[in-house]
Amino acid sequence: MTGITVAGVRRTFGDVVAVDAMDLEVPAGQVTALVGPNGSGKTTLLLILATLLTPDTGTVRVAGYDPVTQPREVRRRTGWMPDAFGTWETLTCREVLATVADAYRLPRPAAAARISELLALVHLADLAERPTQVLSRGQKQRLGLARALIHSPEVLLLDEPASGLDPRSRIELRGVVRGLARAGAAVLISSHVLAELDELADRAVIVARGRTVAVESLEPGRDTPRPWRLRALDDARLLAGLDALGRVHGGPGPDGVEVEIRSDADAAELLAALVRDGVPMVALHPASGVLEHAYLALTQDALTEDRR
Amino acid sequence: MSGTETLGEAPPAGGPPPALPGAGTWTLSRAGIATVARLELRQRVRSTRWIIVLALWGLVLIGLAALIHHAVFAGTGSSVVTEGTDGWDPTGRAGAQMYGWVVVLVLVLGSLVAPALSATSINGDRSAGVLATLQATLLSPAEIALGKLLAAWVTALALLAVASPALLWAVLSGGTPAGRLVVTVALLAVVLLLECAIGLGWSAVTARTASSAVLTYLSVAFLGLGLPMLFGLLLSVAQRSETVTERVMLPVPNAAAPAEGQAPPLHCVSTTTTETVTHYEWIAWLLVPNPLVVIADASPPPRYRGGMAYDDVLTGLRSGVRTLRLGPAPRDSCYEVDATGTPRFAEDDGRSAERERLGAVWPYGLATELAIGAAFTVITVRRLRAPVRTLARGTRVA
Numbered sequence: 001m002t003g004i005t006v007a008g009v010r011r012t013f014g015d016v017v018a019v020d021a022m023d024l025e026v027p028a029g030q031v032t033a034l035v036g037p038n039g040s041g042k043t044t045l046l047l048i049l050a051t052l053l054t055p056d057t058g059t060v061r062v063a064g065y066d067p068v069t070q071p072r073e074v075r076r077r078t079g080w081m082p083d084a085f086g087t088w089e090t091l092t093c094r095e096v097l098a099t100v101a102d103a104y105r106l107p108r109p110a111a112a113a114r115i116s117e118l119l120a121l122v123h124l125a126d127l128a129e130r131p132t133q134v135l136s137r138g139q140k141q142r143l144g145l146a147r148a149l150i151h152s153p154e155v156l157l158l159d160e161p162a163s164g165l166d167p168r169s170r171i172e173l174r175g176v177v178r179g180l181a182r183a184g185a186a187v188l189i190s191s192h193v194l195a196e197l198d199e200l201a202d203r204a205v206i207v208a209r210g211r212t213v214a215v216e217s218l219e220p221g222r223d224t225p226r227p228w229r230l231r232a233l234d235d236a237r238l239l240a241g242l243d244a245l246g247r248v249h250g251g252p253g254p255d256g257v258e259v260e261i262r263s264d265a266d267a268a269e270l271l272a273a274l275v276r277d278g279v280p281m282v283a284l285h286p287a288s289g290v291l292e293h294a295y296l297a298l299t300q301d302a303l304t305e306d307r308r
Numbered sequence: 309m310s311g312t313e314t315l316g317e318a319p320p321a322g323g324p325p326p327a328l329p330g331a332g333t334w335t336l337s338r339a340g341i342a343t344v345a346r347l348e349l350r351q352r353v354r355s356t357r358w359i360i361v362l363a364l365w366g367l368v369l370i371g372l373a374a375l376i377h378h379a380v381f382a383g384t385g386s387s388v389v390t391e392g393t394d395g396w397d398p399t400g401r402a403g404a405q406m407y408g409w410v411v412v413l414v415l416v417l418g419s420l421v422a423p424a425l426s427a428t429s430i431n432g433d434r435s436a437g438v439l440a441t442l443q444a445t446l447l448s449p450a451e452i453a454l455g456k457l458l459a460a461w462v463t464a465l466a467l468l469a470v471a472s473p474a475l476l477w478a479v480l481s482g483g484t485p486a487g488r489l490v491v492t493v494a495l496l497a498v499v500l501l502l503e504c505a506i507g508l509g510w511s512a513v514t515a516r517t518a519s520s521a522v523l524t525y526l527s528v529a530f531l532g533l534g535l536p537m538l539f540g541l542l543l544s545v546a547q548r549s550e551t552v553t554e555r556v557m558l559p560v561p562n563a564a565a566p567a568e569g570q571a572p573p574l575h576c577v578s579t580t581t582t583e584t585v586t587h588y589e590w591i592a593w594l595l596v597p598n599p600l601v602v603i604a605d606a607s608p609p610p611r612y613r614g615g616m617a618y619d620d621v622l623t624g625l626r627s628g629v630r631t632l633r634l635g636p637a638p639r640d641s642c643y644e645v646d647a648t649g650t651p652r653f654a655e656d657d658g659r660s661a662e663r664e665r666l667g668a669v670w671p672y673g674l675a676t677e678l679a680i681g682a683a684f685t686v687i688t689v690r691r692l693r694a695p696v697r698t699l700a701r702g703t704r705v706a
């Protein structure tokens with residue numbers, strides 16, 4: 001399984017450049033996050049990958065096929081969950097999935113089993129015979145996910161799947177997506193909820209103004225310096241302890257003291273040292289998610305320009 | 309979470325859906341069309357109060373058919389008594405007249421409803437965000453288009469089915485042979501299909517549902533009303549000043565005075581004048597694609613005893629259009645007088661032979677209608693192709 005490869009893709013609508021120059025790798029067996037401010041071209045890129053738009057230039061391969069010249073080969077292997085969650089309002093959840101299964105030419109008996117399995121997976125089994133117009137936004141999102149999974153795709157394109165989901169559904173979505181990746185699927189997920197992606201994604205591709213800005217690995221234990229937050233029962237003793245260890249730190253705040261830490265190993269070392277020195281430690285955690293930190297740093301310029 | 313592990317096996321276990329031969333825009337399979345048609349019909353049945361709509365439609369038709377029945381049979385009351393005495397069948401004549409008007413009624417009311425069945429089908433789906441999810445599946449553009457067309461047509465045929473009591477009443481009133489019924493109903497179905505195809509085409513081309521609805525009704529009105537009006541307006545253009553030869557019988561000049569009680573001898577004289585002639589045969593083809601003309605021209609004539617001067621609306625239209633194609637009649641009132649003194653007109657002025665040679669007009673009309681429907685369907689399919697290079701203004705993919 002080959003996942004997705006995007007190289008030098010550009011797409012304009014009239015004189016609006018939606019995607020300027022994007023490069024992207026989505027390896028099989030991993031969850032790749034597509035992160036960027038509004039209007040940075042995420043949805044346009046996903047539409048190109050979902051065989052609905054042609055790129056102006058650049059090469060795209062989805063599951064090894066070209067979405068422009070071999071769209072059907074791509075469609076057979078790709079599940080797409082759009083951000084606009086339109087649904088056939090009067091059909092029941094089961095009928096929606098059955099229609100999509102027919103559209104993918106799945107054999108009927110196998111499809112019926114698959115539909116029941118998916119309805120259970122997205123916790124809509126008790127709403128299976130209800131028309132989709134009674135579903136809440138989050139339930140529609142979950143139905144949309146089941147729809148994208150109906151033909152067991154090896155590439156999954158999820159456009160803002162977490163929007164509208166309650167905390168529990170988000171955690172469950174994370175479980176589903178991780179499970180698919182573990183089984184070998186290549187998952188590309190666009191989202192604004194950065195903290196969420198930290199735990200969900202293996203890698204993050206950060207885009208801004210239609211360009212790929214950076215590719216961040218989100219593997220734990222990396223050596224990227226970033227601020228951590230330390231809390232102790234006694235701020236004064238914590239500050240004294242940090243000074244004694246020669247660590248650079250900020251002043252005491254309501255959430256504790258911020259310290260620049262180089263890596264996970266560094267964090268473990270610092271904690272051990274503080275405890276040894278008798279500082280009554282309560283908590284030590286990154287001040288921001290890995291992704292959030294990288295994202296804010298990388299998109300700063302783009303954001304300030306956008307907001308001007 | 310509970311389902312994760314079972315799903316985890318999904319991609320290798322399921323594998324991609326089976327490969328299908330021929331993977332283009334025009335790939336067609338019965339299953340694909342049926343999938344789309346079923347989806348459309350299911351939504352239509354559930355989202356509209358269709359039983360009420362159909363019941364109202366049927367009641368309106370029966371009510372109007374009753375009025376037509378009353379109107380055409382009102383004058384036959386006394387004649388019915390004389391039926392059989394002279395072989396004249398006034399009931400059959402009234403029945404044929406009623407049938408003609410009921411067909412016109414069904415066509416007009418059907419043309420008011422049928423376009424609405426498809427006129428917002430594609431742009432409506434697009435703005436509801438449900439079209440792209442179909443396009444991203446293995447359904448081909450042709451399957452989506454034909455599935456939607458089929459669903460709209462089936463709905464239109466339901467309207468036609470509910471109209472059948474009115475039609476049957478007219479048939480049972482007499483004068484209408486079975487062949488006439490079969491042909492008119494079949495052609496009504498074709499006209500409804502054409503109107504659905506026009507609506508679907510406009511809904512694929514325009515971004516806003518209001519625009520496609522207006523354009524669809526304008527197109528249908530153009531065929532039904534616009535073309536005859538255009539014909540009428542162009543009559544003043546299709547004129548030419550030309551020399552017209554007229555042949556009349558005039559008394560022979562300087563002839564000896566006829567004997568008592570005898571007509572003066574006459575002979576045939578050709579006179580030529582220059583006058584403005586309206587060549588309606590030049591523009592008569594404008595009437596040919598008109599749905600009513602096609603139905604009227606193709607339907608076998610009514611049959612009833614003594615029924616020579618068919619004066620129902622359909623037969624009238626049929627002979628009217630066929631005569632219009634011939635152009636102005638030659639002006640020839642000459643005749644020969646045979647030995648017994650009986651005037652004998654030329655056996656044939658050539659017009660009926662010419663009319664025979666030109667034949668029926670409905671094949672051209674029907675072919676034109678089918679071509680229009682096919683063109684709109686091709687446009688629809690092309691507009692459903694994905695991935696798209698260009699987007700219409702104001703539209704989104706999803």
